[in-house]
Amino acid sequence: MSLTVVSTGTSSTADRQGASVPRATRPGQGPSAPSRTLPPVLPTDVATAADPVAAVLQACERGGLLALRTSGTTDRPRVVVRTAASWADSFPHVSALAGIDRSSRVWVPGPLGATMNLFAAVHARSVGAPLVEQPGDATHAHLTPAALTAALRDGTDLRDRTLVVAGDRLTRDLAARARAAGATTAHYYGAAELSFVAWGTDEQDLRPFPDVTVDIRDGRIWARSPFLSQGYTEGEGPFTTAPDGSATVGDRGRLADGVLTVTGRGSDAVVTGGATVLVGEVEAALRRATGSDVLVVGLPHPRLGAVVAAVLTDPATLPRAREAARTALDPAQRPRRWFALPQLPLTAAGKVDRAAVAELAADGRLAPAGAA
Known part of the structure; x- marks a missing residue:
């Protein structure tokens, strides 16, 4: 070596x-x-x-x-x-x-x-x-x-x-x-x-x-x-x-x-319209509201550079998640897209594979949790 x-x-x-x-x-x-x-x-x-x-x-x-x-x-x-x-x-x-x-x-x-x-x-x-x-x-x-x-x-x-x-x-x-x-x-x-x-x-x-x-x-x-x-x-x-x-x-x-x-982890941020959104802060607010796991990723956007997207493991919590986004998050932090994925993919080390989830969302391979 x-x-x-x-x-x-x-x-x-x-x-x-x-x-x-x-x-x-x-x-x-x-x-x-x-x-x-x-x-x-x-x-x-x-x-x-x-x-x-x-x-x-x-x-x-x-x-x-x-x-x-x-x-x-x-x-x-x-x-x-x-x-x-x-x-x-x-x-x-x-x-x-x-x-x-x-x-x-x-x-x-x-x-x-x-x-x-x-x-x-x-x-x-x-x-x-x-x-x-x-x-x-x-x-x-x-x-x-x-x-x-x-x-x-x-x-x-x-x-x-x-x-x-x-x-x-x-x-x-x-x-x-x-x-x-x-x-x-x-x-x-x-x-x-x-x-x-x-x-x-x-x-x-x-x-x-x-x-x-x-x-x-x-x-x-x-x-x-x-x-x-x-x-x-x-x-x-x-x-x-x-x-x-x-x-x-x-x-x-x-x-x-x-x-x-x-x-937030070092690279876990979404820059949208010039604003830097720490995904950990958004996830914490949505998890408190839903009582279930939520993953936040950035999706490419032609005008804003990226938009915030939320992936819910329990799509039935979407109304609570949206209400929390409206009342507890700043405008730039609020997810523009909502997806459902009951079981998050894991890396070989047993950690949630954020990159895989972001790729699925960007490629349109995640089911929407509701209208944006």
């Missing part, structure tokens, strides 16, 4: 631990950043390991580096380089927050190619908690919101289980449904490049993860912690660092009274 990163000249926790791998910065942002090749000790390419979990744990033992593939919902996968310690140092916090120890039994149904699932499996094995194949054998489960929705729909027995939900926002309604089924919910926000940023019980209860400082700059979420990655093996990406050691992937949010609200 040929590995090149971009140096900012800033130090990091990993640098102090002896892994001199500089962080990446995007061109035109931050100080001048010449590229250089990584030291001879190359990261462990987890994707090629016969046992990815064992490969990570071995890297943790020897203080090595990891090369991990991202699993985003819209962009092509990238390879992120981080110290193994940047994961291992968070294990005690995850154990305490999720209540996982050697007496636990952990179900991780998603593919280990997704970093959130790989981390969950590595953490479980590190504390001596066995991984199980069936939810009925588990005390804890790591799920995406889509996987949790499917488990509830299929009648999976979730009683007395702790569900750690990540990969997308865990709405308060979905968390309430899980609790009504007898489960306890935990939810965290992070990214492959940042690792953990905030933890709570649902998307409205996220507070900075232990040892993480969260800051909002120009509407974007920045984090400073010992858990940050070092950048990408090659090419550009959303990961950007600042001279103070903070980093961002461009996600938008607000921080009030210690609670972090994630209002």
Whole structure:
């Protein structure tokens, strides 16, 4: 594997631990950043390991580096380089927050190619908690919101289980449904490049993860912690660092009274008629009104550039959604098109595939939820 990163000249926790791998910065942002090749000790390419979990744990033992593939919902996968310690140092916090120890039994149904699932499996094995194949054998489960929705729909027995939900926002309604089924919910926000940023019980209860400082700059979420990655093996990406050691992937949010609200992922915006609409804000308003999942995408428009479109998983909620759009959203935020799609497509990592939904809508392959 040929590995090149971009140096900012800033130090990091990993640098102090002896892994001199500089962080990446995007061109035109931050100080001048010449590229250089990584030291001879190359990261462990987890994707090629016969046992990815064992490969990570071995890297943790020897203080090595990891090369991990991202699993985003819209962009092509990238390879992120981080110290193994940047994961291992968070294990005690995850154990305490999720209540996982050697007496636990952990179900991780998603593919280990997704970093959130790989981390969950590595953490479980590190504390001596066995991984199980069936939810009925588990005390804890790591799920995406889509996987949790499917488990509830299929009648999976979730009683007395702790569900750690990540990969997308865990709405308060979905968390309430899980609790009504007898489960306890935990939810965290992070990214492959940042690792953990905030933890709570649902998307409205996220507070900075232990040892993480969260800051909002120009509407974007920045984090400073010992858990940050070092950048990408090659090419550009959303990961950007600042001279103070903070980093961002461009996600938008607000921080009030210690609670972090994630209002949109880095690229989740629709520019319509010169106005930038954050899809996360529109989705939140429509979800509150409908009590069901809603996805907002942009559709090409010859005059406005794009228009806002809403995809409802429950078309019967259209009247409530329209009323909420009229009363709770600014004119530019209001969807011009309404579609129905009972089951949203997923990526291989189990996340909602926004790009696929946008393509279906743009190609006219989605059924209208009603007249525009």
